[in-house]
Amino acid sequence: MKLLFLACLSPKTGNHTTAERIRSHIESAGHTCELRDAAAFQSPAEVANLISRHPPFEGALAIHLHRAGSLLLDIHVPFGVIFGGTDINEDVKVEQKRVVMEQVLLKARFAVAFTDKLKEEAELFLLSQSSKIYVQPQGIQTEVSEKFHWAEFLRSSGVSSEPVDELHVFLLVCGLRRVKDPLYLVEMFSEWHRENPLNVLVVIGPRIDPVFTVEVEAVVKKAAGVFLAQERSQRELHAAMKRCFTVVNSSVSEGMSAAILEAMDLGVPVLARDIPGNAAIVHHEFTGLLYSSPQEFVHQSQRLLSDHDLRDRLVRNGKRYVEEHHCLKRERETYQRLVDTLRCA
Structure with missing residues (x-):
């Protein structure tokens, strides 16, 4: 399955690290996952055009419902979204952004929140879509450079x-x-x-x-x-x-x-x-x-x-x-299972 993955990819940020880790989970299951910076696109139409190119993408994923998920509103393939903290802590306070986020959540096949609290807040502030919101904490793996002074x-x-x-x-x-x-x-x-x-x-x-x-x-x-x-x-x-x-x-x-x-x-x-x-x-x-x-x-x-x-x-x-x-193996299994739901008609 060929997937487009949109996220904010400022170098050496938590968002970038998280996106790369999730991408590796998806590709380890045999899918092709193309990670793109959401900031590179000006409108949903640009993403829709990219999706339809040959060979076309068969599904999509985005981190942050407003900043990246909003770019998926014009596509005609199934997609999933992952909440960022800014979504619930900041963006829902702005009516225009909240309306867009509700549209994204309604159209998404699934949504992932990192904590139970984020899921509860999403259910409170956005149109209730409890059945499609899954809780999966970030998986953590650290590696220390031996050459560090x-x-x-x-x-x-x-x-x-x-x-x-x-x-x-x-x-x-x-x-x-x-x-x-x-x-x-x-x-x-x-x-x-x-x-x-x-x-x-x-x-x-x-x-x-x-x-x-x-x-x-x-x-x-x-x-x-x-x-x-x-x-x-x-x-x-x-x-x-x-x-x-x-x-x-x-x-x-x-x-x-x-x-x-x-x-x-x-x-x-x-x-x-x-x-x-x-x-x-x-x-x-x-x-x-x-x-x-x-x-x-x-x-x-x-x-x-x-x-x-x-x-x-x-x-x-x-x-x-x-x-x-925050088991890395559990996180990998969750995303692989959710991506498999994008195959369904």
Whole structure:
């Protein structure tokens, strides 16, 4: 079966990684799956034209009902969609977008939500299509680069403190766009760093929003103890995560943060902003720590620094949680089974 797969494919983002992983699941079942960037298309008509070319596509898939799924409304082959966090957390608040998302959901053969909470929200805000919405958490697999050099990474990020092994590196993994809110902690962290110079915050991720990136760079340049790192390959990023003190999330909105789950899998504690998408996978004081203000972030960080039993418990429970709930094999089987439903007339 030949499938077209649309997603937002900014390099080295969670969306891109998720799309590539799902594509590999589909192709491992013997299908052909052509992954395309939704941003490359201006209208549903362009996608419909691509679908009909010889040899024609026999089905389609999209991540994000509005940004990518809306491009499938004119096609005449069956398709499935995967909810992104922006769909339910942001896009449903805009009436015009919500109407389009309802049209996509009505026409789709199936829809996938990463969590039960996302499914419940979809049923609440969109026309009820409960029977076609499946819950499948992201499958997680981490791989660490053996050639990664921690000291070199820190120096290239602007961290000059020595010795590096004494530093407590808080690693904020996010693409530079407003919804990730990378500046949320900067002022408070900078004040804390002045009191405790061994604590540093490193923000790492692709420059997605050029205008916002300039703003972030200007603020970070003036902030003590806060640094910007260049994006790395996934294997290098996982190596950096494994060496850091804790992985941080400060997003305003999340569907399911792969970085949080990857940190858990790597045996690294997580400090995540208390929003629905994060609270769905981070159980406070069990698999990680949640905070709802910069001040509370510092408080929870201090607990993590001083309470070794707490840190060990979070690491142990986080690893077990990912193994039990984010199995790559189960994810592969789910998508292969759902794609098979696109064969039916």
